[in-house]
Amino acid sequence: MERRVYQYIKENQLIAYGEKVLLGVSGGADSICLLYLLNELKTQLHCSLYVVHVNHMLRGKAADRDADFVEKICKRLEIPFYLEKVDVRALSKSGGMSEEEAGRQVRYEIFHDYQKKLSADKIAVAHHLNDQSETVLFHLFRGAGIHGLAGIPVKRGAVIRPLLCCTRLEIEHYLNRNHISYCIDETNGQNQYSRNKIRNELLPYVRENINPQAEYHIASAAGRLRELADYLDLQVRDAYARYVRGNELVRGGFALHTAVLKGVIRKMIETQAGQLKDITGVHIEAVCALIDNRTSKSVDLPYGLEAVRGYDGITIRKKKEVCAESLMVEVMRGKEILPNEYVKISFENNVDFKNIPERIYTKWFDCDKIDKLSVRTRLSGDYLVIDEKGTRKKLKEYLIEEKIPKEERGQLLLLAQGSHVLWVIGHRISAYYKVTSTTEQVIRVDYLNS
Numbered sequence: 001m002e003r004r005v006y007q008y009i010k011e012n013q014l015i016a017y018g019e020k021v022l023l024g025v026s027g028g029a030d031s032i033c034l035l036y037l038l039n040e041l042k043t044q045l046h047c048s049l050y051v052v053h054v055n056h057m058l059r060g061k062a063a064d065r066d067a068d069f070v071e072k073i074c075k076r077l078e079i080p081f082y083l084e085k086v087d088v089r090a091l092s093k094s095g096g097m098s099e100e101e102a103g104r105q106v107r108y109e110i111f112h113d114y115q116k117k118l119s120a121d122k123i124a125v126a127h128h129l130n131d132q133s134e135t136v137l138f139h140l141f142r143g144a145g146i147h148g149l150a151g152i153p154v155k156r157g158a159v160i161r162p163l164l165c166c167t168r169l170e171i172e173h174y175l176n177r178n179h180i181s182y183c184i185d186e187t188n189g190q191n192q193y194s195r196n197k198i199r200n201e202l203l204p205y206v207r208e209n210i211n212p213q214a215e216y217h218i219a220s221a222a223g224r225l226r227e228l229a230d231y232l233d234l235q236v237r238d239a240y241a242r243y244v245r246g247n248e249l250v251r252g253g254f255a256l257h258t259a260v261l262k263g264v265i266r267k268m269i270e271t272q273a274g275q276l277k278d279i280t281g282v283h284i285e286a287v288c289a290l291i292d293n294r295t296s297k298s299v300d301l302p303y304g305l306e307a308v309r310g311y312d313g314i315t316i317r318k319k320k321e322v323c324a325e326s327l328m329v330e331v332m333r334g335k336e337i338l339p340n341e342y343v344k345i346s347f348e349n350n351v352d353f354k355n356i357p358e359r360i361y362t363k364w365f366d367c368d369k370i371d372k373l374s375v376r377t378r379l380s381g382d383y384l385v386i387d388e389k390g391t392r393k394k395l396k397e398y399l400i401e402e403k404i405p406k407e408e409r410g411q412l413l414l415l416a417q418g419s420h421v422l423w424v425i426g427h428r429i430s431a432y433y434k435v436t437s438t439t440e441q442v443i444r445v446d447y448l449n450s
Contacts, residue, residue, distance in 0.1 A: 001037075001166060001170055001173075001174050002037060002040060002041065004165060004166070005037055005041070005162055005163065005165065005166065006041055006044060006045075008162060008164070008165040009041075009045065009162050012154050012155065014122070014124075014154070014155055014160040014162055015045050015047050015122060015160070015162075016121070017045075017046045018046055018047070019047050019048075019121035019122055020047070020048050020049075020050065020118060020119065020120040020121050020122075021038065021047050021048070021049055021050070021120065021121065021122045021123075021124050021160075022050045022051075022052060022111060022114055022115055022118060022120040022122065022123045022124065023035055023038065023049060023050065023051045023052070023123075023124045023125075024052055024053075024054070024107065024111055024123065024124070024125045024126070025051045025052070025053055025070050025074075025126075026053065026054075026066065026070075026126075026183070027053070027066035027067075027069050027070045027182065027183035028126075028182060028183055028184070029168070029171055029172055029175055029182045029184075030126035030127075030128055030131075030163065030168070030171055031125075031126040032070075032073070032175065032180060032182040032183075033126065033163065033166075033171045033174055033175055033180075033182075034124060034125075034126040034162065034163055035049075035051065035073065035074075035077075035079075036175075036178070036180055037162070037163075037174075038124065038162070039077050039079065049079050049080075050079065050080045050082070050114070050118055050120060051070065051074050051079055051080065051081050051082065052082045052083075052084065052110060052111060052114050053066075053067050053070045053071070053081070053082070053083050053084070054084050054085075054086060054106070054107050054110055055067050055083065055084070055085045055086070056086060056088040056099075056103050056106075057085055057086065057087050057088060057089070058088055058089060058099065058103075065183070066183045067083055069183055071083065082114060084110050086106050086110070088102050088103045088106060091106060096400050096401045096402075096403060097403075100195070108159075111123045111125075111159075112158075115158060120158075121158070122158055122159075122160050123158050123159045123160070124159075124160050124161070124162060125159060125160075125161055126161075126163055127152050127161045127163065127164060128163045128164060128166050128167060128168055128171060129164060129165065129166060129167045129168075129215060129216070129219050130167055130168045130199070130203075130215055131152065131164075132151045132152050132164060132215075132218070132219040132222055133151075133203065133214070133215040133218035133219050133222075134195055134198045134199050134203065135151050135152050135195075136149055136150075136151045136218050136219075136221070136222045137198050137202070137203075137218065138194060138195055138198055139151070141194075143280070143281065145281060146225055146228060146229050146232065147229050149222065149225050150222055150225040150226040150228075150229045151219070151222035151225075151226070152164065152222075153226065164219075167215070203215060232259060232260070232263060233263070235257075235260050235263070236260055236263035236264055236267060239253065239256055239260050239261075239263075239264050240264050240267050240268075243256070243264065244264065244267075244268060245313075247268065247271070247272060247315055247316050247317055248310075248312070248313045248314065248315045248316075249264060249265070249268060249313050249314045249315075249316075250312060250313040251312060251313050253313070254291050254313075258288075261288060262284050262285075262288060265284055265287050265288065265307075265314075265316075266279065266284055268316045269283070269284075269287075269301060269305065269316055272303075272305055272316050272317070272318075273301075273302070273303040273305060274303075275303075277403070278302040278303070278402075278403070279301070279302060282358075282359075282360055283299075283301055283302070283360070286299045286307075286360060286361075287299055287301075287307040287314065287316075290307060290309040290314055291309070291314070297309045299361075300319065300361070300425070300426050300447075301316070302404075302426075303405065303408065304318055304319055304405070304408040304411060305317065305318060305319065306318075306319045319411065327375070327376050327377050327413075328374055328375075328376040329341075329342060329374060329375045329376065330372065330373070330374045331343055331345060331373050331374060331375050331415075332345055332370065332372065332373040332443075333371075333372050333373075334371065334372070335367075340375065341448065342375040342413065342447070342448060343375060343415065343445050343446060343447055343448060344445070344446040344448055345373075345443055345444070345445050345446075346443065346444050346446075347367070347441065347442070347443055347444075348364070348442045348443070348444050349442070351364060351435055351439075351442045353434075353435040353436055353437055353439060356434075356435060360426055361425070361426065361446065361447040362444065362445070362446045362447070363423050363429050363444075363445050364435050364442055364443070364444050364445075365422060365423075365429070365433045365434075365435065365442070365443050365445065366433050366434065366435050366436065366439045366441075366442065367439075367440075367441035367442060367443045368439060368440055368441055369432065369433055370417060370422075370433070370443070371417065372417060372418075373415060373416070373417055373422070374415075374416055374417075375413055375414070375415055375416075375425075376413070376414055376416060377410055377411065377412065377413065377414065378395055378396075378409065378410060378412065378414060379419070381419045382394070382395035382396075382414070382416065382419050382420075382421050383395055383419060383420060383421065384398055384420075384421050384424070384428070384429075384430045384431075385420075385430045385431045385432035386398075386430075386431055387431050388431055390431075390432065395414075395421055395424070396409075398424070398428075399412075399424075402427065412424060412425070412426070412427075413425045413426075413447075415445060420432070423445065425447050426447070
């Protein structure tokens with residue numbers, strides 16, 4: 001295993017002569033294996049090591065014991081050790097994200113901070129082959145594109161992953177063979193996290209009932225997709241330089257191959273928004289659809305952006321502001337549909353409530369529960385119903401959880417009945433107005449993007 005990891009490091013140029021390598025060590029089997037392996041190989045690699053341990057403060061005394069355990073190992077191996085404590089649960093609540101996501105985010109922030117403080121060249125983390133297959137499946141189930149399905153890169157910026165060539169079983173064998181102890185995080189056996197369900201339930205079933213080598217094949221496929229993704233990135237960069245002028249994709253770019261065109265549009269949105277976290281394939285498809293429109297049309301995007309089709313191309317820009325809390329347009333009264341410039345409402349029959357299409361700017365509602373509808377911006381007291389039990393959530397809380405910037409919340413258009421928001425246009429609808437098996441009359445609402 002030592003020889004294979006050494007060859008993997010050399011083949012992928014993960015550590016160069018004389019570099020300083022910062023290791024993220026939790027105390028679990030994977031990171032302890034990485035620590036001992038790199039300590040064993042540091043003479044051959046001509047590198048120096050430093051260790052950072054992040055205590056997430058989620059497991060009380062057990063987490064403190066892990067920190068002490070890692071510190072003692074580092075002292076014995078004469079490797080500099082640094083400890084950081086972060087209240088991840090509080091960070092999760094304040095940031096409106098899961099504890100898993102908050103923990104990952106703060107870990108990497110700390111690693112990069114120490115990289116600067118110590119003038120380290122690389123940050124080594126202990127992802128292995130099983131993590132790769134779990135990540136690919138996790139991204140697949142969430143609807144990721146080619147970059148998500150390419151899984152975890154062996155290196156990205158300063159971050160390197162020397163153990164991606166090893167399985168968890170090989171890691172455990174290495175530790176047992178060398179009589180090396182490690183910490184066990186009891187939360188890894190709990191299935192409240194999606195990744196744990198994939199690790200503890202799905203993949204064991206696949207190994208036992210479909211193919212015992214499934215994880216190797218998934219990781220291998222991820223590697224091939226990574227090569228394709230890297231090649232596609234080169235094509236996108238070239239096309240972006242040729243066909244994007246400022247914030248406009250000129251008409252010549254309309255003839256690009258679909259895969260390249262989508263990549264260019266994604267890069268345009270990232271340039272304007274500064275991030276891609278809430279951008280989905282549905283948003284990219286909606287912008288691509290503007291190419292076939294003969295008249296000027298637009299599509300709303302996250303982060304207060306819009307894509308506008310003009311004669312000479314497609315522009316992605318900040319939306320024109322509407323006056324918050326001043327817009328109130330009545331669009332439906334009883335069964336009467338009122339003329340307006342914001343939504344098109346139509347009655348539909350024979351709608352299969354089990355197969356309602358998932359569309360960003362078209363929604364279906366139970367008309368039997370509607371008396372009077374208006375399109376407006378938000379008002380004090382607005383709320384949504386978030387489940388079939390009738391649980392209410394304040395609109396403000398929902399917008400915070402969705403990480404919609406504060407300056408953009410007042411500009412969002414809502415379809416509402418009184419204080420009850422049927423639809424945050426471009427986002428979710430209220431569960432109360434969903435079409436069910438008891439619905440007799442259905443209305444379809446299309447947001448007009450012009």
